[in-house]
Amino acid sequence: MSYTAPIKDMLFVLKELAGLDEVAGLPGFEEAGIDTAQAVLEESSKLCEQVLAPLNAEGDRNPSSWRDGAVTAAPGFKQAFRQFVEGGWQGGQHPSKYDGQGLPKLIATPCIEMLNAANLSFALCPLLTDGAIEALLTAGSEEQKQRYVPKLISGEWTGTMNLTEPQAGSDLALVRTRAEPQGDGTYRVFGTKIFITWGEHDMAENIVHLVLARTPNAPEGVKGISLFIVPKFMIGEDGTLGERNDVHCVSIEHKLGIKASPTAVLQFGDHGGAIGYLIGEENRGLEYMFIMMNAARFAVGMQGVAVADRAYRKAAAYAKERVQSRPVDGSAKQAVTIVHHPDVRRMLMTMRALTEASRALAYVAAGHSDIAHHHADEGERAKHQTIYEYLVPIVKGWSTEMSLEVTSLGVQVHGGMGFIEETGAAQYYRDARILPIYEGTTAIQANDLVGRKTLRDGGAVAQSLLRAIDETIGAAKAQSKDEPALHAIATQLEAGRRALASVIEFVVAHAKTDPNAVFAGSVPYLKLAGLVLGGWQMTRAALVAQEKRAEDPSFYGAKLLTAQFFADHLLPHAVALEVAIVSAKGGEGWLALDPEQF
Structure with missing residues (x-):
């Protein structure tokens, strides 16, 4: 199956959820509005769809090779890399002073998603180069910046x-x-x-x-x-x-x-x-390497979103063409395509909802990063920087863990054919497995979320996000008279919000007195935060969809229904995670056995 970038959904998130209009009002980004974003995304999609995606399966079958100290890239990669750098894509979010394009991170982020969805192995080379550029721009001398950064941006190095x-x-x-x-x-x-x-x-x-x-x-x-x-x-x-x-x-x-x-x-x-x-x-x-690592961690989170999207779209296409069994409701006497079967729908909706929620949360984080770096007011920069820093381990940890579930479901939708390499579903599953490991495992992201991002300010940033969620819940309830689904969505988000608030309180209260219990529950805390913050973004999307539904009933109707599915079927897991962390005091179960008993 060929790759088609979800540009319409990306633009929706940029404009309606991630604050593109606000970013375009920042100094230096005045031209970076929705028209620029659309033009950039459409141009990026051409390279990703036409050049990089066709090399993905070939690179898996005929990977890079080593001989006598030299490494030869997979077939077609060298030529594709030249097209990538000649198009200026390595310099997308880097300063024009060093020959970059100077785009906001918010516009560069969907381009990074496309790149990884098209070809994850290829995309890793630009990802590491981006990290090196970030480290040099932050900690390098001016001579080092002048010597190395333009050559890295040009792709010569x-x-x-x-x-x-x-x-x-x-x-x-x-x-x-x-x-x-x-x-x-x-x-x-x-x-x-x-x-x-x-x-x-x-x-x-x-x-x-x-x-x-x-x-x-x-x-x-x-x-x-x-x-x-x-x-x-x-x-x-x-x-x-x-x-x-x-x-x-x-x-x-x-x-x-x-x-x-x-x-x-x-x-x-x-x-x-x-x-x-x-x-x-x-x-x-x-200290300097963490600059590079944080840039890479956000990008790896985007890899999770990207491979999940690719797996979902492949599974949906397969489900609409694979004929198997009569419908359980007796609506047809002959076999139908499997997309008509309830459990296949459940799997596809899970894949879709998780992907959309993680994409929205990541783009929102990118918007905070742009404000943190470019707002004229120092206080605003500091506020948005702390929010971005809080979100990075969640984007990295939750999005990559999510990608394992989504790519695994992608294999399941294909049935036995998913286990056969020729269909391509298995490659997404195998490729995704590294994402929760490299650039800091999920446990390391969770430890960071607890230690550096929650405890350092007594949960202040987390509390500010809870207050923002409260505003969204209030807006959804207020509009529920026009759209009853919004009330159900708001109710589930409210329960998830209470669960997250309870865990944040538990972390702050017990970190010193019972650190084993707190850190034993750190990964569940990260996953809970991802679910609730992702559900928050899906609720915000539902509010926009309800308001604009008449403009495009199919697109906005699907947005509303996907948000409702997320609220009904995925958000309730947050409450269960809270029980595991707080009521069961986390470590009492996981630390009960002596090491020798394992």
């Missing part, structure tokens, strides 16, 4: 993130890669990094590795980590490429999914040391 080592996965305090100062401002880097996405390839002429390492006198733990630029090829004063640096790919991994994306093992310093350049100050590397 790509970027990577080098954190993980064989003994240091999520615990970066264990990083052993060392960087020895040479007295001339450079360092010699020695060590091994694993799981390096697009760490070696032939699609660009140079690769800019951002590497975490320790200097000789660095303190122990995470406080002693520094961040370095280590280019694959050395760069002359005039910007031309010179000799090969001492960094080499010694293997690539064989994986469950995202097979066309080469996951490299990189060896630094086998022949005297790889030359590296310090970013910012020594021992602040983890």
Whole structure:
């Protein structure tokens, strides 16, 4: 099945839920209104639909390959990458000062969704490059910005993130890669990094590795980590490429999914040391790398939305053509397409509702990010930044966990044919499985949501979101006389809101006295927050749909019905999660067994 980007739904979310009009009123974004958004999305869809999507299955069957230290990208990827960068897509949300397009994150986000829906393995290369650009723009010197960022935006070079080592996965305090100062401002880097996405390839002429390492006198733990630029090829004063640096790919991994994306093992310093350049100050590397990681975490959340959308659309198309069995209500004497069967409808509605809710929540987060970076008032910037930071682990954690459910249902809708690789449904399931793992597992996102995003302000940001939900509930009840479905939606959202409020109160009250119970319930808290905040966005969508239904009965009618399904069938899970966290005090069940009993 070919890919068709859901542009109409994307534009609906941008304008009606994510505040595109407000973003277009920010300094520097005056031209970024709905017309610009539509033009950008339509142009992006052409590349994604016509060039990248056709390579997705081929890349899965014939992935990137490694031989004698060199990696060759999957067939067609190199040519597609040239079209991608020549179209300016790598620079979409980056500053025009460095040859980017300077678009709001809010408009760039649906383009990122399309890119990942079309070809998840391909999209990982631009994702890591975006992260490298963000880190350099935030922590790099002006000379480093001028030297590296335009080349990364042009696609002449790509970027990577080098954190993980064989003994240091999520615990970066264990990083052993060392960087020895040479007295001339450079360092010699020695060590091994694993799981390096697009760490070696032939699609660009140079690769800019951002590497975490320790200097000789660095303190122990995470406080002693520094961040370095280590280019694959050395760069002359005039910007031309010179000799090969001492960094080499010694293997690539064989994986469950995202097979066309080469996951490299990189060896630094086998022949005297790889030359590296310090970013910012020594021992602040983890702080700088978190800039890159937060950009990547939001983007991985969008990968969850994207692969879920692709799986849903494939399943819906299959259900409308596969003939199997007579209808249970006796309405026809012959076999009908499976979309007529109640349980298939249930699965498709679950897929659709979860995808739409997660998309809306992610786009809303992107809008907060734009306001946080571009609003004229410092207080407004700070307020929206804290909201964005609260939402990022939910976008990353909930959207990626959601993608597992949706892609699994996609296989189920196909039945036995879903288990057969030729149909393509299985690839989405396999590709999605990495999303809750890399760039910080769901548990790490949940720990972040508890520790840094809820406890640091005593739940103040979370409470502000609860107040916003109250306003939506009130609006839905007020309009329910014109649309009875809104009352049912509001009632379920109100129950979910109470559940979320109860858990936030529990987290704040017990974090110090019973941290095991709080953190044992952290992932359920994250999922509960995703459900309720997603349900909030679906309720807001229903309010707009009710108001505009006459303009396009099919589109807005479907919006209203999808929101009602989410409220009736998905939001009630929030109450069950609250029981597991609060009433059962989380850890009493999960921590009851001794380690030896497992």
